[in-house]
Amino acid sequence: MFTHIVLFKAKEPTEENLEFLEKTFLSMDGNIKELKQLEVGIDVVRSDRSYDIAIITRFExxxxxxxxxxxxxxxxxxxxxxxxxxxxxxxIDF
Structure with missing residues (x-):
């Protein structure tokens, strides 16, 4: 299994923008045959170190x-x- 994780900082991390990004990332599910697993998360802690949204993708x-x-x-x-x-x-890819 190969894992690809991406953390994103949004230019304007409004609730509307983050939901749009989440929906866009989730649209990949079922549309890319190589993509075996997809998880999307919006940050809820909102610390100085936090990124706004992340995706975890897994491949064979x-x-x-x-x-x-x-x-x-x-x-x-x-x-x-x-x-x-x-x-x-x-x-990060591993």
Whole structure:
């Protein structure tokens, strides 16, 4: 199993914007064959160290993750859509 985790800081972390981001991330479920598991969470602690929203994605292999990363749905319906909402993101892959 290969895991890809992304933490996002929103430019404007309003409830409406975070719900839009959550909905956009969840739209990947069932639309990308390589994506085996998807979890999305909005931060509730809101500390100085907190990021606003996170996704945890799981794949059969690193190769499946790499195919997901360039998948048309992921690029066109997620990455391009969220770009103007995101200030910064950080990832870890293992």
């Amino acid at each position: 292999s690193k190769e499946d993750y790499l195919a997901y990363d360039v998948n048309e749905f992921h690029v066109e319906k997620v990455k391009k859509v969220i770009g103007s909402y995101i200030e910064v993101s950080k990832t």
